[in-house]
Amino acid sequence: MAGARCPPEDVDLPHPARAPPAAAADLVSDDDRSVAADSWSIKSEYGSTLDDEQRQADVLSSCNFPAPSDCSSDKDEPDDNEVEPSMLGLQSYWDNAYAEDLANFHEHGHAGEVWFGMEVMDTVASWTKNLCTSMSQHDVGDDVPKDLSSWSVLDIGTGNGLLLQELARQGFSDLTGIDYSGGAMDLARSLATRNGFASINFVVDDILDTKLEPIERQFHLVMDKGTLDAIGLHPEGPVRR
Known part of the structure; x- marks a missing residue:
């Protein structure tokens, strides 16, 4: 879900001609x-x-x-x-x-x-893998899994879920994405199934009014690409933050 989408540099984009209400x-x-x-x-x-x-x-x-x-x-x-x-x-x-x-x-x-572009997504996925691998190899606590496949990951505002697919390619397997847009989750499921990542779990959920039960489901890693940005851009942004 949600941060500003960055256009490619080689595309000449027109400004809207219609004035807003x-x-x-x-x-x-x-x-x-x-x-x-x-x-x-x-x-x-x-x-x-x-x-x-x-x-x-x-x-x-x-x-x-x-x-x-x-x-x-x-x-x-x-x-x-x-x-x-x-x-x-x-x-x-x-x-x-x-x-x-x-x-x-x-x-x-x-x-x-691809949110913020392929290069940024690859960098985020690689950095995340290296961070989790380093934590797994060092004795930082009993709650830290010893291999990537055991890390439970939650991506907030996952959108089309492509970042989670990239994390799956890096070796993560317990992956969940949430977004308050039902259309986003329909798209994410369709793309994951087509690309061979049907095991990724996608749930329609609003992080400000979450229905996820913490007792039933906990995560080792929670990620956000731009949801906080979107919350801050809402007319009630200060209150929602």
Whole structure:
């Protein structure tokens, strides 16, 4: 789920020509709109091109942004470091994004985007493997598994689940991904089955209102690529964080 999607450098991306509704304009900066629109028009490494202008308008028009007074007290001092709310913090944005990706998968077999690019994903997976291997080889506690296949891993906001597939290639086998978008989980399961990783477990779950029972399921490693970013970009970001 959720961080800003970075477009390839060699793609000339148009800026949206359609202005957002007035209700969203006060809460979404020009830079945020540009990032969000670019994420729709990006041509992924799997060849998926998305209709940015219409999708952006649809998402914005469906947003019910609360008034600024709903997000913070009038007595609170403004935080100069606080980011502006963005559509990237809304579940409706990601539901629409993954609905499009799922349709592209069924029609063309496209996997969708590799979050932050293949090089970054490979680096994260390799670094994670090296970290866990090092901990397994040193006596850091009885709770640390002695081999990668015994590490239980939870990926929060897993999206299309491609990072978990890469971890599986690195030797991990007890892998679970959660995302609050049902479309994301449908896509992740389809991709994992197609690529030979049907054992990866994908669950629709909101980390802020999780239904995972800690007594029944515990994890040695919890990962997040951008869920905290999305939480912070919600109009109620400070409260949700």
